[in-house]
Amino acid sequence: MLKKAIAGNRQAQQTIYEKFAPKMLSVCRRYIKDVQFAEDVMVNGFVKVFKNLQAFEHRGSFEGWIRKIMVRESISYLRKKQFVVFDDEVFEKNQVLSSEHNSILDIEHVQDLIDSLPEGYKMVFVLYAVEGYKHHEIAKMLKISEGTSKSQLFKARKMLQENLKLKGISSRTKSRGN
Amino acid sequence: MDKLEKHIREKLQKREIEPSMDTWNKIEAQLGGVESKPKNGKVYWYAIAASFIGVLLVSIVFFNNGLENESVIQVVDVVKEDSSNIKPEKKLQNKTSSVEETVAQETLSIPLKESKKEALKFEAPIKNDFVLNDYKEKEVLVEEKIRSGEQELFDNKLNQLLKTVVSMEQRNIAVTDAEIDSLLMTAQRELLTDKVFQENGKVDAMALLNEAEDELDRTFRGQLFEKLKDGFFKVRTAVADRNN
Numbered sequence: 379m380l381k382k383a384i385a386g387n388r389q390a391q392q393t394i395y396e397k398f399a400p401k402m403l404s405v406c407r408r409y410i411k412d413v414q415f416a417e418d419v420m421v422n423g424f425v426k427v428f429k430n431l432q433a434f435e436h437r438g439s440f441e442g443w444i445r446k447i448m449v450r451e452s453i454s455y456l457r458k459k460q461f462v463v464f465d466d467e468v469f470e471k472n473q474v475l476s477s478e479h480n481s482i483l484d485i486e487h488v489q490d491l492i493d494s495l496p497e498g499y500k501m502v503f504v505l506y507a508v509e510g511y512k513h514h515e516i517a518k519m520l521k522i523s524e525g526t527s528k529s530q531l532f533k534a535r536k537m538l539q540e541n542l543k544l545k546g547i548s549s550r551t552k553s554r555g556n
Numbered sequence: 557m558d559k560l561e562k563h564i565r566e567k568l569q570k571r572e573i574e575p576s577m578d579t580w581n582k583i584e585a586q587l588g589g590v591e592s593k594p595k596n597g598k599v600y601w602y603a604i605a606a607s608f609i610g611v612l613l614v615s616i617v618f619f620n621n622g623l624e625n626e627s628v629i630q631v632v633d634v635v636k637e638d639s640s641n642i643k644p645e646k647k648l649q650n651k652t653s654s655v656e657e658t659v660a661q662e663t664l665s666i667p668l669k670e671s672k673k674e675a676l677k678f679e680a681p682i683k684n685d686f687v688l689n690d691y692k693e694k695e696v697l698v699e700e701k702i703r704s705g706e707q708e709l710f711d712n713k714l715n716q717l718l719k720t721v722v723s724m725e726q727r728n729i730a731v732t733d734a735e736i737d738s739l740l741m742t743a744q745r746e747l748l749t750d751k752v753f754q755e756n757g758k759v760d761a762m763a764l765l766n767e768a769e770d771e772l773d774r775t776f777r778g779q780l781f782e783k784l785k786d787g788f789f790k791v792r793t794a795v796a797d798r799n800n
Contacts, residue, residue: 388584388587391587392580392584395580395583396580399574399575399579399580400572400573400574400575401572403572403573403574403575404568404571404572404573407571407573408568413573416573417575417576417579420575420579421579421582421583421586422586424583425583425586425587428583428587429587483563483564483567484567485567485568485570485571488563488564488567488568489568489571491564492564492568504568507561507564507565508564508565508568508569535561538560539560542560
């Protein structure tokens with residue numbers, strides 16, 4: 379299948395697209411709040427995938443290779459379309475989330491929490507906590523220092539805790555109200 | 557915090573979002589030129605191969621031309637050698653028969669040279685001029701030698717005729733124009749025979765051809781007649797003076 383896709387077989391390429399598109403749109407959606415824009419980014423990402431299929435060296439998984447392309451494309455989109463700020467403001471409060479809150483978080487709530495983060499925090503948090511990149515890798519990708527990457531992660535965590543606390547309160551309020 | 561991040565990671569990694577229906581069409585539209593990219597690559601390689609073959613052909617043609625030019629030079633050298641070989645022979649041999657033999661050789665060699673000239677006409681006109689000039693020089697030389705040979709024959713024959721006329725005059729036989737004409741015809745035949753059958757027994761092709769045509773140059777006959785008459789009057793005057 380992959381060989382056919384490399385040779386330019388359109389049917390093979392479509393099969394690959396249909397297999398990975400839902401996952402890849404989800405990847406793009408983690409970074410980009412608007413699903414339509416996320417879809418546009420995914421389209422550009424797949425075009426790059428199929429144009430550079432011969433560059434895939436079969437070392438890692440094919441899905442991981444596509445995922446990297448999607449992540450880079452999403453970051454590139456955010457850098458082009460939005461003003462990404464990696465501010466150094468440090469949150470003094472250090473709140474700990476309770477397991478009670480975790481139990482009520484479905485995927486929509488998780489996505490809302492992520493979307494509520496500023497772009498700089500969000501990118502570092504998703505890259506580190508969700509995609510599994512190291513700080514030096516993140517620093518290289520975002521062209522920032524490792525220290526900035528670490529501070530952005532720290533701030534992202536604090537903001538998530540605050541937002542989750544608010545949502546948790548909101549959830550409880552709702553449940554209590556119901 | 558670790559539990560929260562783990563929970564977020566699990567939720568996000570399991571999540572799948574179905575793209576809209578026309579998304580593939582957008583990708584396909586953008587890939588339109590990509591599918592032909594390998595073909596373009598092939599065309600690129602074909603172009604390189606074609607240009608290489610073209611250069612090869614041009615070089616072959618170029619080097620072939622060079623070889624032909626070399627062969628032209630060789631041909632010219634051969635011609636010059638022939639002419640140089642022929643000239644000393646002609647200078648050494650004063651006899652008519654050898655001259656005529658040379659003429660025959662030249663006659664045979666002319667078509668060969670002309671064919672060579674035709675072959676070389678489009679390639680080396682300057683060298684052709686050399687060949688032509690060389691040929692013309694040889695032709696003039698051969699003609700001069702033929703003329704000298706003919707003149708010698710002619711003079712011998714004239715002396716014989718004069719002797720005959722003088723002997724007739726001494727025997728008081730009337731010499732009329734008809735008799736002189738018959739003597740001339742006899743001399744003509746003898747001349748032709750001498751030309752055709754050479755001393756070494758060979759047959760001269762050109763003389764034979766002339767005999768076959770049976771045509772003697774009128775100017776030659778008239779010239780012979782005038783000289784004969786002139787000689788006859790001189791002899792008659794000398795005989796009259798001696799008698800007186």
